[in-house]
Amino acid sequence: MGDGSYFGNDDNGPNTPASGGDNVAGCNDMKAAVGTAYAEQERMGCFACCNNNQQAPRSMHEGGVNTCFADGSVHWISDYIDIAGNYNASPPVLSVWDRLIVSADGQPVPGNAY
Numbered sequence: 001m002g003d004g005s006y007f008g009n010d011d012n013g014p015n016t017p018a019s020g021g022d023n024v025a026g027c028n029d030m031k032a033a034v035g036t037a038y039a040e041q042e043r044m045g046c047f048a049c050c051n052n053n054q055q056a057p058r059s060m061h062e063g064g065v066n067t068c069f070a071d072g073s074v075h076w077i078s079d080y081i082d083i084a085g086n087y088n089a090s091p092p093v094l095s096v097w098d099r100l101i102v103s104a105d106g107q108p109v110p111g112n113a114y
Helices: 027-034 036-041 096-101
Strands: 022-024 046-048 064-068 074-078
Touching (some): 027 046
16 A cells, blocks of 8 residues: 555545646646646646656546446446545544555445445
8 A cells, every 4th residue: 555546645536626636747748738727627637746656536427437346347436435534543544435445455345335
């Protein structure tokens, strides 16, 4: 989980509105092509950094994203999925979103949680 793609970061959850949330190598090129204001209006704000180490799932669908799971199934994930974990607890308490994206934690997530 040390790759920066989980709980509490500025890119937490699907279609996150965080300005500059996605850390994308081509961010400056994208902003030059479409403009920063338009990118942020479309919830595609990015931060130019060293590499592609953090991007949220994005969709033009209203209210969420279609997501392919590792078993090949596709599920609708709401923009309003629980993203509020308690990261200072010992052990940390993961949100539903965190539990979906953390690999090999052995914790099931009920299908009605997202």
